[in-house]
Amino acid sequence: MSDTAIIINTAVAVLAAVLLIVRFRLNPVISLIIGAAYLGLSTGMGAEGTVKAITTGFGEIMAEVGLLIAFGVLTGAMLQEAGAIQRLVSTLLRTFGPKRMPYALSLTLATALQSIFLDVLLVISAPLARNLAPRIGSVGTARMATALAIGLECGIVLMVPGVGTVALAGLLGVPLGRMLIFGLILIIPTVALSVAIMSFVFRHGWWDVAKDEQPGMFGDEATGAQSEAHGQERTQEQTQPTESVQQAGGATQTALEPPEVQERRHISLIVLFMPLIGALLLIGAGAVLDVAGIENPVVTFVADPVIALLAGLIGTSLVTRYSVGRKRVERSIATGFRESGQILILTGVGGSLAATISAAGLGDILGKYFTASTAAPLLVVWVIAAALHIAVGSVSISAITAAGILAPVAPAIGLDPVLIALAAGAGSLFAVHVTSNTFWLLQSLMGQSTRGTLKTCSVGVSVASVVAILLIQPLALIV
Structure with a gap:
């Protein structure tokens, strides 16, 4: 089959999957499998070859990242049950003060808390951010909402153990330690610069409280006075009912848990996270030792990502069991299993499509036109991921699909796979909008109008996407 036919059929397969998800509301898992099946059959792989590519791609990425994602999500679920997130935000407030909180909160969400399922992390942190907003100035809501959006979304695809990051590393064969180091190098300046840029434009008139906020939704007059007391209550671990979370003007509320359920032994925050x-x-x-060429069997074993995250999971289960008791730990683990199931399946079918694209020969074709010395491959990855995210609204799907399209190119042109992973992650952040669950959660939980959420979430995370790809380009010169 000609190169042109393979390129056209690949484009049709990807666009068909997007159309099935967006227009016909078909489940993303089924849509991606249909796209992979079409590509295999249309490029002459035959029924047997197509099925083999789909199942092999699913199995290979699960072998790479399945346990890592499960261990990360379970660890996060237990930390959530122990109240670690509320205590951490209170500690950040005391340490950095309200004026620096947008930076401190955003960087913490992006780096330290990525084992926690995004929607859960947002529901926990948003009320605390909302309470802090009046204390950091007239555009406090805008700055805190933007900090939440940037920190949460960047962490998913740029920082280990974010589920998208782990999936990208597995798909592209990037050692998780290498992904961790390069992700950390990239995400800190990306988040800090993006929050600074958005804070600047908000301070200079790009925020209209009357049009961009919904005053009165949460009793704003009492919010500022209650915020410090709220933080102290969480820090001292008093046995209070969990704060209700309102969505869409009270349409949805989480039930108040009885005081006895909230009882817990006091454990140092550093011990919970250690x-x-x-x-x-x-x-x-x-x-680091691998780069330095130092080999030690014991270190190699304990530093393996599966073993290291397993040790972290066991340690977290022990400290949280001491803190909140066996029953609540078991409940949190059950929640973690439910959350990780959908993530694992979606990641697996993303690997199926990527494997089919590779088997179709797209990598060899693109390798003829790209060289490792040019910026084109990374920009192409970024553009593809951005376009897919605008259409589908899923950060993880768009990142995995974009990386899969150009993954075969990496060995052909000598481009480091970690750069492709980072570029795909950066592109998938572009234009978070109304198709994203994060968008609507931020609107309701932070008391914003749709117009305001477009500024804080859509524009804010898009700025982070552009900043990230601009920072990745210099990395390509030294990696």
């Missing part, structure tokens, strides 16, 4: 931090340090240390 198992997860220790796991990430082990993974990072393994990557």
Whole structure:
């Protein structure tokens, strides 16, 4: 089959999957499998070859990242149950003060808390951010909402153990330690610069409280006075009912838990997070030693991402069990299993489409036109991921699909796969909008209008997307 026919059929397969998801509201898992099946059959792979590519792609990415995603989500679920997130935000407030909170909160969400399922993390952190907003100035709501959006979305696809990041690393064969180090190098300046840019434009008149906020939704007059007391209550671990979370003007509320359920032994915050931090340090240390050419069987074993995250999971289960009791730990683990199931299946079918694209020979074709010395491959990855995200509204799907299209190119032209992973992640952040669940959660939980959410979420995260690809380009010169 000609090169042109393969390129056209690949484009049709991807566009068909997007159309099925957006226009016909078909489940993304089914849509991606249909796209992969069409591509295999249309490029002459035959029924047997097509099925083999789909199943092999699913199995290979699950072998790479399945346990990592499950361990990360379960760890996050237990930290959530122990109230670690509320305490961490209170600690950040005391340490940095209200004026620096947008930076501190955004960087913390993007780096330290990515094991927690995004929607859960947003529901937990948004009320605390909302309470802090009046204390940081007239555009406090805008700055805190933007900080939440940028931190949450960037962490998913740029920082280990974010589910998108782990999936990208597995798909492209990037060692997780290497992905962790390069992701950390990229995400800190990306988040800090993006929050600074958005804060600047908000301070200079790009925020209209009357049109961009919905005053009165949460009793704003009492919010500022209550915020410090709220933080102190969480820090001191008093046995209070969990704060209700309102969505869309009270349309949805989480039930108040009885005081006895909230009882917990006081454990230092650093102790709660130490198992997860220790796991990430082990993974990072393994990557550093690998680069330095130092080999030690014991270090190689404990620094393996699966072993390191397993140790972190076990450690977290022990400290949270001491803090909140066995029953609540078991409940959190059950929640974690439910959350990780859908993530694993979606990641797997993303691998199926990527494997079919590779088997069709697209990588060899594109390799003829790209060279490692040019910026074109990274920009193409970014543009493809951005376009897919605008259409589909899923950060993870768009990143995995874009990376899969150009993954075969990496060995052909000598481009480091970690750069492709980062470029795909950066592109998938562009234009978070009304097709995203994060968009509507931010609108309701932060008391914004749709217009305001378009500014804080859509524009804010898009700025981060552009900043990230601009920072990735210099990395390509040194990697």
